[in-house]
Amino acid sequence: MLIKQLSVFIENKQGRMEEVTQVLKDHNINIASFSLADTSEYGMLRMIVSDPEEGKRVLKKEGFSAQLTDVIAVKIPQMPGTLHEVLKVMFDGNISIEYMYTLATAGRDTSIVMKVSDFNTALEVLKKHGYEVCTAHDAYEINNLNNK
């Protein structure tokens, strides 16, 4: 249920992002999804990859500040209003969302990656309202043509 997101701190220097992706490429690690938060001085690259532990290890070896963070990915149908509904459910359940981004779209559903204030309560609330969350394995392997 809890997915390990690979987070990397990147200084706003030209080429830094490219070096991250080069490292992952060299180790045959697929990026399922990512989001890049930027400030004036640095960026926080958040990624769902095919092998988060390995990804962290190799990035650290190359000198990057990389850590794993727990997130969840909730499935919602691809229709207008579905994002709003799930956010409302979280809000009513008193759960705050730190950030979110799309995992990937696979067929009729899309999955939203979220970092929340309280995972246990979040999972309960989502379950109560009939939402499915991705398993870690599913998230890491989503759309990974490398393995098919």
Add this chain to the structure above:
Amino acid sequence: MIWNETKECMSRDEIHNMQGARLRKTVSHAYHNVEFYRKKMQALGLEPGDIKGLEDLNKLPFTTKQDLRDNYPFGLFAVPQSQVVRVHASSGTTGKATVVGYTRRDIEIWQECVTRVLAMTGIGVHDNIQVAYGYGLFTGGLGLHYGAENLGATVIPMSTGNTKRLITMMEDFKATAIACTPSYLLHIAETLEEEGKLDKVNLKVAICGAEPWTENMRKEIEGKLNLRAYDIYGLSEILGPGVAADCDAHKGLHVYEDHFIPEIINPDTLEPCKDGEVGELVFTTITKEALPLFRYRTKDLTSITYDPCECGRTLARISRFKGRSDDMLIIRGVNVFPSQVEAALLEIGETSPHYILIVDRINNLDVLEIQVEVEERFFSDEIKSLERLTKKISNLLQAALGLAVKVKLVEPKTIARSQGKASRVIDRRKLI
């Protein structure tokens, strides 16, 4: 104008004799009232009677900033608290400030020295002077204030921090003189230029100090503002501003030798340097009551000459400063020791993070940036946590240094590691 002709134009013999007599008095005063000095002298087998004149000066022990720190706050005072009418404090090498004290007579001495400086620049009762050094624990603001007031000029106590207001008042109050750091003055000049106000102000004189500045900077200041710029030197341990200042000849700063005996020593061997040779400036106070100091090592590097000056003053002159013999920095007129930064950062965790301090001068204002590596223990993937960390470091440093510091988070291992003592400071300013 020479404010005190008697004292500023004595013959070298008269100076010599006066210093000898005053030194004897000070040694006795310190020996009998300051345990630290008594013990030091006794350990050297010295009694006050052994110091008969200037020739015995080098028998006395040196005093360092560490001694003041070890005796924080009032351990070196030679008078009871009831006679101390003022204290000031400046940066210490780590957490503790360097504290100094003054009796009523000491304040008068200080005041008179600064008045001499101002008179030397040609300022008088018809002048309006903006004192734009910091008022408060630093000696800069109040030092210039008292001296200018004593002279009879109209004092406008600006302190630091609000350039817009300073310029408005410069214009509206028709200021004719200003006392501030040279870099701040250049910054003011640029601002006036940008706002098209250079012809609206009418400054005649600037009294610049609290940080090192080059002859080129002086020419730039004088050129831009059409005034005469003078160099004022001082340190709170000895007095505050007003220990020495340059005259119209601008060929060195006259030391007020009736109050302070200067020496130039080799900082490694502690032996005296020849006249004209660059070494560390050392002062012995010979009139101060609350905090008399023997052979205080300033860590400022300069040379001295006793040759007569074309201005008519016979007081010795020290040259423009050539640097420091320690790692202290002066940023916006504030003394900063790299070790203070280290001490402040230890409050983040058990060990301080890897960091580097970069000092630069942008638009004539000193800026201090600290780059801190995002180590594992600080890592968070939430921007708000990183911002909180940045703010925390910034606040810690502001509190420790009294200066605003820009904090920049950088990737780990991007800051060079060196063997042994890490060189944590890069000073990009070209000051000397």
